[in-house]
Amino acid sequence: MLFLQLVLFVVLLPDGGSEDDFQLPISIRMILTSSFYNHSWTQNQGSAWLDELQTHGWDSKTGAFTYLQPWSKGNFSNKELKEQERSLHIFSTGFPPIFHNHVRQWQLEYPFQVQVVKGCELHFGKALECYLRIAYQGSDLVNFQNMTWQPSPKGGSRAQQICKLFNQYYVVNKIVHVHINDILPRFFLGLLDAGKAYLLRQVRPEAWLSTGPSPGPGRLLLVCHVSGFYPKSVGVMWMWGEQEQWGTQRGDILPHADGTWYLRVMLDVVAREAAGLSCRVRHSSLGGQDMVLYWEQPHSMGLVFLAVIVPVVLLAGLVLWLWKCW
Template sequence: MVPVLLSLLLLLGPADPRETQTRPYSLIFLYTGLSKPSEGFPRFQATAYLNDQAFFHYNSEGRKAEPLKPWSQLEGIEDWEKESQLQKAREEIFMVTLKDIMDYYKDGEGSHTFQGMFGCELWNNKSSGAFWKYAYDGQDFIEFNKEIPAWVPLDPAAQNTKQKWEAEKVYVKRAKAYLEEECPGMLQRYLEHSKALLDQQDPPSVSVTSHMAPGRSRTLKCLAYDFYPQGIGLYWTRAGEAQGSESGGDVLPSGNGTYQSWVVVGVPPQDRATYACHVEHSSLAQPLTVLWSDIPETKDKGDLGSQPQ
């Protein structure tokens, strides 16, 4: 389930590490339904995201839409009782659809996952993008094309879903209106409370560490952490030439609203060239360069710190 969620969340994610505050603002809803829930994984859960920050959460156990920090500390951003009722209604439709798909494939005994994702974005106070799509067991299932407008099946079972959802034309009109009007309107309203939070710029802290196992090349690791937003450029150079990373490169949440990333490069035992880690981030006035030097007294692994060049 997790790889699918991560791939879906990249749809409206930042692409350029040097983005400024003119980047789009996005509101995204991510739904997950399980045919066989287990402890810690309810049958249905929904999370709303403002940009890449989780805004509120709902699941089939508590059945309440609850704001997450820091939005839980803001007054008047949403009528949470009304939002809870809306999510309950969406849960029922969502889980009925999952059952319909399982009935089509005659697989009521297996464990299956149904996921939905929809949202919109604003750029300079104007709607600049919207989407609505679903996946079944990690594969594309159906998506809404607001230009036609119609639901486009991407799986054999989705033909039945399309017929059911389009049985009354008003539902197609509502989906189109939601993406083009209601969702951007909600996002605009949320931004009245959240723009300062979403525009925050936290520069990365950077550390360089080295490790050398007996008889092997030295390994250099450059770690950037505590930065926001998530877009970042991070790479090693050898004598000024960019090097491919042996591992790392992903940008991961730190758990405190910021992100971390790292890149690793191998250095042959007799190599005396200059290695440096280069960091680019929208919070930095200029790129940061952190040099690594082979200090004799350094132990197998040590934090060499960071220094702008």
């Protein structure tokens, strides 16, 4: 595992760059969700995610993977991928009957969901950590450690009973151990290597200002929109000169279909104090030069009316005078 960790960092650092070139932590998660509707009806759904980016889907009927990115196969051969498809298909057909057969003993109530999650996490300065966990109704139930199943602290007696049963399958657990400590890390490594150009790309954000619903009489809700940026890490601040303003409201960073991100940051201010405020955007794609947008008070409707009507009246008068002269 130490050798794998060293190789992984070599892969992640392009052209002798620093660790900052690749934003850590980063993780891969493979999720199999089994929905148990009744004793004879179970539905399975599978997917794989590199952080918030979905890289794979899964057809529960055929057992085939769906590759959602051009680099989703990583460095695995077609033969290895077929073996993994076969392994997942066998597991998805053999796993639900275990829960069906122990509904009463484990005090399960239809309908319910069981999630099987396996993955790896890479943190700066730490060894690569891979895991396998099972959750019931979204709550941790059991996890696999050192060839054995361990109950989650919140799993109660149900988790202890499941561990007692699962730990009887020594041969299966040995296969699982190899998968978690060898196959899964190699796949994670290959996926990062194959998708390196995509994951290390820099996409400049677009930004604009607007107002939101009025917070009250004499107040403004200023909104700074930042869109289309990658990677995800971004700094957006409302400023007065060089002083950051307190009371900003930061929304969730939301994904676009193209893999870039969107964020809005709001500030509730007294309307007469809005002039002079600015929104500052910091992002790695900007090359160290912050993007700054200054808030300007909107012109009154009277000024807009004069700016439009006066030239029209003057032009009409000029046309009338030329017509008379002609």
